[in-house]
Amino acid sequence: MAPKPIKRDKNILHLSKEHHFSLLFCWKIRQGIKKDVDVERIRRYVQYFWTRCLQQHFRTEEDFLFASSGGRMVQKALKEHARINKLVTHVLHLPASDTSKSLLALADAIDEHVRYEERELFPHLEKKLGRAELQHIGEHMPEEVLTDEYHDEFWNWPSTL
Numbered sequence: 064m065a066p067k068p069i070k071r072d073k074n075i076l077h078l079s080k081e082h083h084f085s086l087l088f089c090w091k092i093r094q095g096i097k098k099d100v101d102v103e104r105i106r107r108y109v110q111y112f113w114t115r116c117l118q119q120h121f122r123t124e125e126d127f128l129f130a131s132s133g134g135r136m137v138q139k140a141l142k143e144h145a146r147i148n149k150l151v152t153h154v155l156h157l158p159a160s161d162t163s164k165s166l167l168a169l170a171d172a173i174d175e176h177v178r179y180e181e182r183e184l185f186p187h188l189e190k191k192l193g194r195a196e197l198q199h200i201g202e203h204m205p206e207e208v209l210t211d212e213y214h215d216e217f218w219n220w221p222s223t224l
Contacts, residue, residue: 074201077208089170094218102162104217116209127204143176
């Protein structure tokens with residue numbers, strides 16, 4: 064039996080939708096490595112996704128959702144954001160020969176982070192913040208859901224070159 068979908072408050076629902084794209088990002092990296100795609104292609108995708116999606120997503124969470132709350136669970140998420148930032152920087156500056164393991168470590172870190180936020184942190188914040196605070200956050204948070212529209216579908220290799 065499939066797990067029951069998580070019901071998310073409408074005011075932070077778009078953050079969960081962005082998490083979906085982050086999980087796809089991880090899957091695409093893993094597919095690229097599995098299919099032995101040139102790591103430079105994957106690295107260009109990491110640069111794109113980081114600057115177009117993930118950095119902005121982290122900023123939105125930190126400026127709107129996390130700013131209204133504190134505690135160890137939020138601190139854990141903030142530490143994970145910093146760790147992922149370091150992993151991205153590391154991946155983007157490594158010699159190509161050393162990149163595959165670091166790409167997989169990045170994918171694992173993001174995957175674990177998204178699952179932590181979805182399964183533990185967001186439900187905790189929805190209870191802690193309450194309806195009025197969530198509505199206030201939702202009214203001030205950017206509405207645009209960041210999507211992944213990368214042109215080089217290396218994860219489908221060799222059909223796309």
